Amino acid sequence: MTEPKQSRSFTHVETWVFDLDNTLYPHHVNLWQQVDDRIRDFVSTYLKVPPAEAFKIQKDYYKRYGTTMRGMMTEHGVHADDYLAFVHAIDHSPLDPNPEMGAEIALLPGRKLILTNGSVDHAGKVLERLGIAGQFEAIFDIIAADLEPKPAPQTYDKFLKLHGVDPLRSAMFEDLSRNLVVPHDLGMTTVLVVPEGGQDVVREDWELEGRDATFVDHVTDDLTGFLTRLNEAR
Structure with a gap:
């Protein structure tokens, strides 16, 4: 269509x-869902917050900064290389x-x-x-x-x-x-x-x-x- x-x-x-x-x-392949889940896990581990709270932070930064990574860098000093390596370690099959x-x-x-x-x-x-x-x-x-x-x-x-x-x-x-x-x-x-x-x-x-x-x-x-x-x- x-x-x-x-x-x-x-x-x-x-x-x-x-x-x-x-x-x-x-x-509908939802490949990005794997990345999304790993972003939540990264935020949860880095900020030491529960997954539900990490998810809220993740989506807030995504909407405000364009990517969650940019929000984590700006707000918390995250290193981009560490973030990218973690969140993109997914199954592409x-x-x-x-x-x-x-x-x-x-x-x-x-x-x-x-x-x-x-x-x-x-x-x-x-x-x-x-x-x-x-x-x-x-x-x-x-x-x-x-x-x-x-x-x-x-x-x-x-x-x-x-x-x-x-x-x-x-x-x-x-x-x-x-x-x-x-x-x-x-x-x-x-x-x-x-x-x-x-x-x-x-x-x-x-x-x-x-x-x-x-x-x-x-x-x-x-x-x-x-x-x-x-x-x-x-």
Whole structure:
């Protein structure tokens, strides 16, 4: 399902920028739930609070700072390397190869890049499991962003400058609508990837908002199908 909007097209796009988690694989795989659980465990152990209290702190920091890690760094002096190593030590086996999506990404004209709040190590494992690692020129992760997560404007600026990307000739695919505000303001065509209808997903209500926002140009619950239609229309 794709909801058409009166919005920017893709005819001018020469750089395709993709978020990673819950964007390049379906929400209902709930791979991120493993990371989420480990974040809670990290917060609980580090702050010496019960898991229920740690969960509240985790979600509060996530919403206020963009990532729980940024909140833990700012509020408690946590070292990013320790945090990232712990929370990304997960089982990636629930991810299945997606050669169809890989083929459609390959057909997109121009450059393809990853922009994620995760780590390069985690992103590499996800892309390898999906069988699409060879489709992307580079991964811009939280370390490259100097630990400033999306939706911080400076993170997008760093990404664009580092990789020489013209936002007026680019498209951004994301699962969180708030992470599309700055890209849209910069002139990028924006695509919100939402959960497939009827599938159970583990997300906060605010994470699923924004389908009708003015800064969201297109909405899809089937990224492969969306890319297929884009390629067919060319």
